[in-house]
Every structure is written in C-alpha cells, then in structure tokens.
Amino acid sequence: MAVAGYHGRVLEVDLSSGDIRVRPLQAEDVLLYLGGRGLGTKLLYDRIDPTVDPLGPDNVIVIATSPLIGSQAPTAARGHMVYKSPLTGYIGTSNSGGAWAYGFKATGYDALAIRGRAPHPVFIDITPEKVEIRDAGHLWGKNTHETTDILTAESAPGNPCRALVIGPAGENLVRYAAVANERNRVYGRCGPGAVFGSKRLKAIRVRGKEKITIADEARYRAGLDQALYLMKQAPITKRLLRELGTSGLILLINLINMLPHRNFQDVEHDEEKLERVSGEYIARNYLEKAGSCYLCPIGCQRHTAVKGADGSVRRGEGPEYETAVLMGPVCDIYDMDAIIRANYLANELGLDTISFGGTVACVMELYERGYLTPEQTGGLELRFGRADLLEKLVELTAHRQGIGDLLAEGSYRLAERCGHPERAMHVKKLEIPGYDPRASYAQALGYMTSPTGACHLRGGYAVSLAFFGGTREIPRFSLLQSPIAIRNMQNTGILQDSLGICRFTGFAFSVDPWARIVSGLTGQDFSTARLEEIANRIASLERLFNLEAGLNPEEEDLLPARFAEVPIMAEGKPRAVTLESQLQMRRDYYRARGWNDDGRPGQEFLRHMKIQRRNNRI
Amino acid sequence: MATHKWQTSEEIFRLFRSIGRASLLYDIQDSHSGNMAMRWRNQAGEEIVVITATGSQKGDLEPNHLCYLSPAETDFGYYKASSETDIHVRILSLPGAQASMHAHVKELVMATLDDQPGPKTPPPFVPVDPLAFYHLGPEIPVDWFAVPSGSPEMAKTIPARLAEHPLTIIYGHGAMTRGRTLKEAFYHLCLANNAGYIVRLIERQITPRNVDSGSKDDASEVLKARRQAFLQELRTKIKAAPERHFHFKPPAYNIEIDGRCDFPDEDEILKEFRKAGNRIFESRLSPFHTGSMSVRGVDYLLYAPQASRPYEVGGPLLRLPLAPAPGDDRELELHKKIYAESDFQTVMHCYLPEAEAHAHYIYPGEDRPLDRIVPVDAEGSFLYLAIPVTGPDVSDEELIRLLHDYKLVVVRGGGVWAVGSQSLSEVLHHPSSLREICLYRIAASERGLDLRRMEPEKASRW
Ligand code: SF4
Secondary structure, eight states: OOOTTOOOEEEEEETTTOOEEEEEOOHHHHHHHOSHHHHHHHHHHTTOOTTSOTTSTTOOEEEEOOTTBTBOOTTTTOEEEEEEOTTTSSEEEEEEOSSHHHHHHTTTOSEEEEESOOSSOEEEEEOSSOEEEEEOTTTTTOOHHHHHHHHHTTOBTTBOOEEEEOOHHHHTTOTTBOEEETTTEEEOTTOHHHHHHHTTEEEEEEOOOOOOOOSOHHHHHHHHHHHHHHHHHSHIIIIIHHHHOGGGGHHHHHHTTOOOBTTTTBOOOOHHHHHTTSHHHHHHHTEEEEEOOTTOSSOOEEEEEEEOTTSOEEEEEOOOHHHHHHTTGGGTOOOHHHHHHHHHHHHHHTBOHHHHHHHHHHHHHHHHTTSSOTTTTTTOOOOTTOGGGHHHHHHHHHTTOTHHHHHTTOHHHHHHHTTOGGGOOEETTEEOOSSOGGGOHHHHHHHHHOTTSSOTTTSOOTHHHHTTOGGGOOOSSOTTTHHHHHHHHHHHHHHHHHHTOOGGGGGTOOSHHHHHHHHHHHSSOOOHHHHHHHHHHHHHHHHHHHHHTTOOHHHHSSOOHHHHHSOEEETTEEEOOOHHHHHHHHHHHHHHHTOOTTSOOOHHHHHHTTOOOOSSOO | OOSOTTOOOHHHHHHHHHHHHHHHHTTOSOSSOOEEEEEEEOTTSOEEEEEEBTTOOGGGOOGGGEEEEOTTOTTTTTTTBOTTHHHHHHHHTSTTOOEEEEEOOHHHHHHHOOOOOSSOOOOOBOOOSHHHHHHTOSSBOEEOOSSOSSOHHHHHHHHHHHHHOSEEEETTTEEEEEESSHHHHHHHHHHHHHHHHHHHHHHHHSOGGGOOOSSHHHHHHHHHHHHHHHHHHHHHHHHHOHHHHSSSOOOOOOSTTTTOBSOTTOHHHHHHHHHHHHHHHHTTSSOTTOSEEEEEOSSEEEEEESOOOOTTTOOOBEEEESSOOTTOOHHHHHHHHHHHTSOOSEEEEEOOHHHHHHTTOOOTTOSSOOSEEOOOSHHHHHHOSOEEEEOTTOOHHHHHHHHHHHSEEEETTTEEEEEESSOHHHHHHHHHHHHHHHHHHHHHHHTTOOHHHHSOGGGGGO
C-alpha cells in the first residue's frame, strides 16, 4: 500500500514458534479503520477467535499506531493496544501516552501483532534492521522502572531506546495488570499486563529513525495551526491541566455531585477532608514540576515527591484524578501521603490503579457488611478509611499473596466468591471510574455500552460535556438527549484513539482540525463525514467481537442495581438511573448505532458498514 | 358608551407587555413610539378592541396602559388611547385581521429615504431576502403623508393598503401591519425591519475602492449610483424569477401551532431551547419567529420552527418523527435529511441578515459574488478558516456535504445552516460567530479596506 503517513507494514511475532514475519498493511484496512484503536481492532479480529482463553497462547495482542504518529501533531504519539481482556472476557483496548509508540513507528512498522507463549521469559527487540525475540530471564521479577532502566541503558544520543514493560503484577497474571512505558505512562485498563505475562513477554524494546511522508504539507499545517490555537484558548487545556493536573477536577466534580464515596454508596464528602486530596493540595504540597507526554503542549503530568516519617523523600508521578479518587474517597481515604505512596508502588509493580481502587473499595464494603471475614483477609481489618493498608494491599495484589490473590481477580469475581456480586461496582467486570453515573445519564449510558465495560474513556467522556463542554455542554439528566450524545462522544473517543491523540484535546475542540490534519498528512479524504463513518464502523466491529466472545447485551449492558435503586442528591433532586430509564436509553442507543433492539448488529447493517468476517483467519 | 373602560385581562396584558418589550429589544420602537391593537372577546362575549395608550412606554407597559374599546364606539378613550386608534380600528375591520401594530422600523425607514422634495410618491420597496419577499410581498407600498402621524389621510390610505398587503410603509416614519394574532403582526414588522437592514448592508459593502472620480463630490455621486444600480439589477432579477434567487420559500407563519409544546416534562432540554431561541432573537440572528432549530432523538426530532423567540413570547416546540412525512415543509425536510445523512445531534437554520447581505458581496475587479467568507478578525479566523457560501440552487446533498466539512454554510438567498454534534448551544455559536465575522468584513469594505489583503493566506487552501 502507499498511503502517506503509513509505512505499510505489520510486524507479526509468534512467541510459541519464534516465527517473525512482516505482512503488508492493506490499504483497505487503513481507509476503513484509520489506525490506532480502529486498525488494531481490525487486525485483532482478523487474527483471533473471540472465544479463546484470554490468558492462553491463542490470545493476540495488537499494538497499532496512527498515521499521525511520526508527525508533529500535538499529542500524536499515543499507541493503542488491543487484545482479549482477562478481566472482562471481551475486547480489551488500552491507550497510553509516552514516546514508545513514536519509537515503534520509527522502526518502520505501523502495527505489531503478537501471539503464542514463549517457553521462557522473553522480550522483543525491534529495530529497522532486525527483530529478535530475546531472553528476559534477567528481567523477570523486576519492577517496571528497573526493567525500563535496564532496557533503555543502551540508548545512543539522537537514537533512544524505548521500552514497553510489565511489572510483577503482569507476571503474576493480575487480571488488571498494566503495561508501562517511560516508567509511568501506562496502558492501564482491561489487563494487558496479564496478557503479556501469560505470553511470558516481559517487554518490547524499539529503536529507529524511520520517517513518514506528508502528502500535503500546506493542508496539514493549516489544521495544525488551528488545533494549536484552540488548545491555547480553552481554559482546561491552557491552564487547569498544567497547573493542577487531572486531579484539579476533583473539587469541580464534587460540585456537580458526581464524586463517588465509599464504593459508590453516596457522593457526600467532608469538604475539609476532600480538600486534602485535591489537585490544589497536591500542587501546594507535593508537586515538583508538571510534565508532558511526547509532543504534548498541555502537560498534565504531575512529578511529585513525598516525605517519609524518617525524612527520606520518594519521587514519582501522580496521582491522576482517577487514582486519587479510586484509592481515595471511593475507599473513604483522604490521606494524600498514603495515596501517593500506593500510586508510586502500583506504577512500579504494574497495576491499573482504577481497578485496584475499585476492588479495594468493594472488599471494604464486603468486610464491613460481614461478607468477608478476618480469616479470609489474613487478619487485616479491611474497613473503609484504612489508608495505612493501601501500600500493603498493592504489594499483596501484585504478588498474589494472601488477600491479594483475591484482589488480583477484580471486584466482580471477588464479590461473587463472597456470595455478593451486587457489591461490585462494575460493568462487564470492569470497575467503574471516578464519576458517579447517577449524576449524568449520558455517563451512565456510556458505562453501560462501552465495549470494554465501565470505562469513561471508551464509554464516552460525558463529564467533559456535562460540565466542561463549553458550547457543547449537554443536559445531564435527559433521557432523550443522552443516547445520541453518548454515541457521538464515544465516536469522538474512537477517533482520538485511532488517531493516536490525547482525550484531553477534546476539551479544546472536537474532530474538525484533526480531519484537516489527517487528510493533509495522508492525502486521503478523511473528512469529518468519513471519520464519522469510520468511528461507527469501529464501534460495530468491537461489538461484533464482544458478541462472538459471548456478550449477553440484555444482562450485561446494564449498571449495577445500586445505581437504579439508591438515589443520590444532584441539582436539588434525588437522582437514580432507574432500570426503566436504563432500558429506554439503551434501546435508543442501539438504534442510534444502527443495531437491532437486542443490541446486535444485523447482517444487512454489517454489509452496509463494510464489516466483513474473514473466512480464513490470519 | 362602552362600559369596560379600564377592565383588565392578565393574559392580554402579558401578551401586550411581552410584545412591547420584544419590539424594544428588536429596536423597532423608541421609548414611547408605536402602538398595538387587537380584537378580543371578553368574558361577557362582547367583541372589543384593546389598544395601547398614547405615550405609553412599550417596553414597560402597565395594566392601565391598555385601553379596552368597543369597535362600534371608537371615539371613547381618545384622551388615553393611541392617537392612531382610528387607523387601528379600521385595520381590525379587515377580513382576518385580529391584530394591528405600528412600529418605527428604522432600518426600513432608512432604506426607503430619498432626497427628493415633497410631496412625493415613493416607489414600493422591493425586498431582496426571501422572508420579506415571500411573506410581505415583492412590492411593499411606501406612502408619503403630509401629516405622517394619526392623520385622516393615513386613516384612509393605510387600511386600504393593508387590505392588499400584510404591511405598509409610512415614508420617514415607520410601518403599519395587520396579523391574525398580535405575534404575527410583530413578525411582519421584524421581517420588514430585517429587509431594510439587508438592503442597507448591501449598499454599505459596495466599496468606494472601485469608484474613481475626479472630485470628492463626484465620487459620492458615483458611489450612490453604483449602489442603486447594483440593487436595481438584483431586484429586477429576483422579481423576474424569485425561485432562482432564493433557496426555497420560507414556511408561512403558522399560528395554529404557536403555543404547542410536545415535551413539557423535559426541563433541561426546554431550557436549552428557550435560551437558544432567545439568543437568536436578541442577537438578531434571525427575525422574530423565523428560522428553525432541532435536537435529534433516535427516531424523532425535537423541533422548534419559528426558532427566534424572546423568553417572554415563546413559540412552538414539537416532537416529530425523524422519518420524512407528507406534510413536512421544506425547512423541516432539510433538518430530517441532514440527520439521515449524518451523526449530528443539532441543526439550526437562521436568516442571519449580515450573512444574507454579505453573500452578495463582489470583490473589486470580480464579477461574481463570493463563494466563501474568510474571517478577517482573530477569533473568527481561528474558528473558521473559511465558511462556504453556496448559490440558492445548492442541492441538498452538496449542502450536507459542506455541513460535514465546515459545520456552517451560507446559502445565498437561503439563510445560514449550522450543525452540532452535541448541543443547541454548540450549534448556536456558529451563526452567532458568523454575525461578527460578517460585520467586520462589511465594515472593512465600507471603510475602503482591501479584504483580499486582509484575509489570511492559509484560508485559500480551504
Ligand atoms: S494532556 Fe496529559 S495525558 Fe494527555 S498527552 Fe498531554 S501530558 Fe499526556
């Protein structure tokens, strides 16, 4: 294929056989699925039986880049990883900043597909000249920072090595283990680290200098100018994220009664305590400097330091909003020192902090209700508010020791084993992030219909519209407007993931400047209409994957009963998302997607969307 | 003598007060000018005329500023009722006329001024925009009166004019109109003022740059002649074949659905419609009760025809099936088509006068109107590198394609179409920004600046 912005090559690695080959990237695939998440989903779907054991050798990990990676487009350095999730059993799809994806593209490939299981721990070493599967015995057991440092030590000036690594959590198959690059940038949700671990794949190292071509420089530049200008205009991308990081949202989200508390039992917080986990508090007491992912003018990273009782100082990154909320108020913890320490450790051991926090909160509720005994917890008093236990629980989970073995299974499996699955706050077994769905119907529907389960990023970042949308602000409690609004939000997210750009650019603008940039760069018609069509196609292919993997929409496209039955107060009224409301919005959402009322895309629709199941899997 | 001298009706009072305020907001009155009247059947079943008191402030009417007169005894209350009561009562005796209104439609008055000595017989005013052309008529009468306020001469001429036309112009003074409702009468006046404004904007953007003449006096004569010639030519063409110069005939004012609301329980959406409708009206993005906006549901749309509406007056809010239906007017049909071909969640159509006028702009040295509006101001140029301007013959497919790419399209002779992916507020921002963009460009042209030189170079690529 010869589309500017792509190298036209997919690297295929079979860890069982050691086979390494390069396949041409089909032009049709990029025109229909663009790159990143879309292209990754297509490549995965063509290579996997969706019913495979996610922790077995037949699972496939696809890492795909976008045509923008390799350009100077703001934030366009994000890679996307697609696989079958060991946590949900459905499609796993994770995205990360950092420079690894940029480095991978510079090796001359657009995507990487990995299957099989190595006989012993390995890492894959990729340069434009050579691809090798190498022994990783010396790395196994090391944390993400140590592994990264060892693998990138061979960097040469102007030609850095970049490493994508797992920590002990991945090696120990924690179902929500993450994959990290540049130490603290993680592909977090859905457990890609466990899939790496199941393949005995410790890391992927890349180094190269291959460049992409730009078809229409002037057109590309015009879009770029516009994007940069708008990012400098919008208060969130201009100031809030740089000054306060994502945790700057905590007090604001609380203002709209959307900040969950005690495993989502309510949204009531003691204001004074809450202040102590806010972005403002972090900025005053822990922040050393803000940082940026590669090519990002926003810079929301928090480089922080925390002092120990003995006066020693630990340095690291975070916490982000989700970490601060899920390890904080959701567990009734308002101790920022403890949250930061646990966050550092989770990054080093390779855990998704959202699922970890959600699972701990679930355990705390089970324990307080007497559904989990001290014998089961190894004598730990796992009550809400036990900030002193956070770090220990991270350690136990990553190594699957004691109660950690249960925590490593995620909240749903854990609660089910205790006989109370209704206490797990999840959708499709993925823990709910830090936005209470009762405070925004669109967010509720987003969790319900996200292909990966309760994810604010794949399900549609409705809070960005409900509160920070500016001209795009939507009603928070409209059953009528939510289905289309969330479909459109999800589509915007799909496009951002498929273009390799950061979700936070959406606070400044939607897809229009990107359409100009990517059309100019590739020389193809990626108009907004075309991008819209591509997003719809990707959403339907993800759905198809899940259905083939066994999804039962009737039962699984729903929120936990708590959100239907226990109201919170928001905007002066009690608010719940009743089952009736969920069913109405869900049906309308399916229709808006063009699917049947049972949540399944029909044959005719799939034909119309040019979604084809290959007869022979690759 | 009528026995209902100072009777009040809360409903009537609220109506008069809200229309009075709206007319001040729309700047078609001065603090005390104009008057409104309507026929009304009181609780006793008697038909009476309600009219504003002379000298009352239309923006702040009090209950005692409404006079309730028997149509058979019009002399009663003359000391309090409008000095033009007699004219109103005669208008209200016309078939179908339930309301009448007089206002100082300044833009139209300015557009019809001439420098000939009186007495005069001014030519009719020919609108160049589709709203006024179709709904006030291709020739709106203009009459010069020796005593242009409450005179017997006016009482004779104006009702006769209004028997033939929905609105008539009193030279140098304002306009009088009739309506099936008071709101419709106000609608006519807003259309009239808007029509005058568009003509004046077209005149203003005809640049002195092309006028080369020996002396300053000559230059202004040449400029005046050029403006007249341009308008003359445009009007001749429009009158000869309006269907070729206008996108479509805007739907007629529908009084049947005026108070209808099909989704009264959707508080948040109602609020969004109210805010957007009020902004369209107050910011004059479309004259009163023109244009349309919608929010798409899954198989229906929430539709506000007659979108321009101040808070206090309101307008219809309908829930309609998304599938095309036989009774759909062209405006509604386009909303539905846009949704059928896209994922947009909101659509707005406004008859933005600045865009309507600027769509006729011809760059010096060129012979065709522009096909894109390139912002020359900072905000506009980053929000929109260029805004397409199509001819009135644009196909629906092409219009929708352009909306996908630009979110905002100007149709010459057809208003402004805009789309949003999420909210009414988002879609409202488009015509609102465009208004400023056009104002800056028109002002630059008026000041003799070279627009081509001011346009960012990068815009040429879009
Ligand atoms: S905004 Fe934050 S997360 Fe996004 S690319 Fe920039 S630094 Fe990374």
